[in-house]
Amino acid sequence: MDIDDILLTTEEAMDKAVDYLKQELRGVRTGRASMALVEYIKVDYYGSPTDLRQLALISVPEPTQILIKPFDAASSQQIVKSIQNADLGLNPVAEAKQIRMVIPSLSGERRVQLIGSVKQMGEQAKVAVRNARRDGNKHAEQAVKDKTLHLSEDDEKQAKQDIHDLVKKYEKQVSDLVAAKTKEITEI
Numbered sequence: 001m002d003i004d005d006i007l008l009t010t011e012e013a014m015d016k017a018v019d020y021l022k023q024e025l026r027g028v029r030t031g032r033a034s035m036a037l038v039e040y041i042k043v044d045y046y047g048s049p050t051d052l053r054q055l056a057l058i059s060v061p062e063p064t065q066i067l068i069k070p071f072d073a074a075s076s077q078q079i080v081k082s083i084q085n086a087d088l089g090l091n092p093v094a095e096a097k098q099i100r101m102v103i104p105s106l107s108g109e110r111r112v113q114l115i116g117s118v119k120q121m122g123e124q125a126k127v128a129v130r131n132a133r134r135d136g137n138k139h140a141e142q143a144v145k146d147k148t149l150h151l152s153e154d155d156e157k158q159a160k161q162d163i164h165d166l167v168k169k170y171e172k173q174v175s176d177l178v179a180a181k182t183k184e185i186t187e188i
Contacts, residue, residue: 001139002149003159010136010163014170017128021177024121028114029088030184033060033103037090038068043082045075052079056099068092068099106185114185122178129170136163 001009026036039053052058056070056079070076076094083092083101089110092101106114140159144151 001143003140003143003151003155006136006139006143006159007162007166009139010132011166013132013135014129014166017125017132018170018173018177020128021121021125021174025118025177025181028118028121028181028185029103029106030114030181031103031105031187032063033066033101035060035066037088037103038066038083038086038101041082041086043075043078045078052082055079064103066090066101066103068101069097070099073097111185115182118178118181118185122174125174126171129167129174133163133167136166 026034027040029037035053035058039051039058041052042049043052043055044050045055052068055072055075056068059067059069061067068079070079076097076099079099080092080094083090083099090101090103092099137160140156140163143149143159144153144156
């Protein structure tokens with residue numbers, strides 16, 4: 001593997017870590033309604049765990065309300081049960097052919113818990129970025145040892161510097177995402 005491939009592979013791994021963090025943060029509850037809170041809840045649909053977004057139309061008619069319209073009315077009770085089991089602090093109410101949830105405002109204690117959880121997710125993403133750096137540096141060292149590639153120690157140093165720059169870039173992205181989500185949680 002040459003230096004360009006190593007850098008590309010390392011950057012892809014770091015990018016995946018940041019993308020995963022973005023997905024995780026979408027599911028963190030804030031004071032306002034978001035479809036991301038419930039769309040990936042698993043519902044036992046005829047014995048098969050299925051994402052809620054595949055079983056119903058999810059909408060946010062008001063900033064503090066989520067409306068779920070199941071495609072199959074028979075699945076309403078299973079959806080309600082799954083939302084209650086997801087432990088999001090939401091109370092779904094089944095009405096005729098739809099399920100309505102009012103998002104209560106967060107207590108100060110719950111906000112502190114959520115901020116701690118968000119920071120922990122950010123640290124996990126940073127660890128994944130650093131692991132990608134470690135792997136990239138190992139590959140760079142191996143590439144220099146491989147005499148068929150004709151790489152010098154200066155090439156290795158440059159590759160490690162480029163990887164270090166990538167780490168700084170992606171760690172800043174993670175920090176920015178965590179700060180934005182923290183600000184969103186603290187807004188009343």
